Amino acid sequence: MATLSAPGRFLPRWTGGRRRLALGGVLLLAVGWAFAWGAHGHFSQPQATGLEAVTATRTVTVSGAGGRLDLAGVSAKPGEVLDLVVTDAPGAHAFVVQGAQPGSEYLVRGQKDGTTLIRLRVPASGQVGLLCTTPGHENLHGNISVGVTE
DSSP states (O other), X not given: OOOSSOTTOOOOOOOHHHHHHHXXXXXXXXXXXXXXXXXXXXXXXXXXXXXXXXXXSEEEEEEOGGGOOOOTTOEEOTTOEEEEEEESOOSOOOEEEETOOTTOEEEEEEOTTSOEEEEEEOOSSSEEEEEEOSTTOTTOEEEEEXXXXX
């Protein structure tokens, strides 16, 4: 008579349901480990602190009411230093510049009056995208056209 295992050894049989449960547990542990030990971040790109001493060429007030950044009609000249003051959006914000080109710098600071100041040195051409990376602020984003002024 043939046996499938050595005498005295027990080989457990994993059914489909138990196997899926074990794989799900391993996946959950891996995701939990990655999240807990830093496979994510709550920081923005380095900012140009040298822009603190620069005087803005122009200041534009934009609304963040309803969790949406209203940049409709905002445009800029190449090389200009533009101050965007975001109103109606209280709380901390972590705005970043998307698609930044060489020569474009930005600085984000919360103000005492509850507004957020975004000081931006405009690149030579294209569009400048702004995005708030704070969790829950996904709709605080927009684009500024470069090369055209209001």
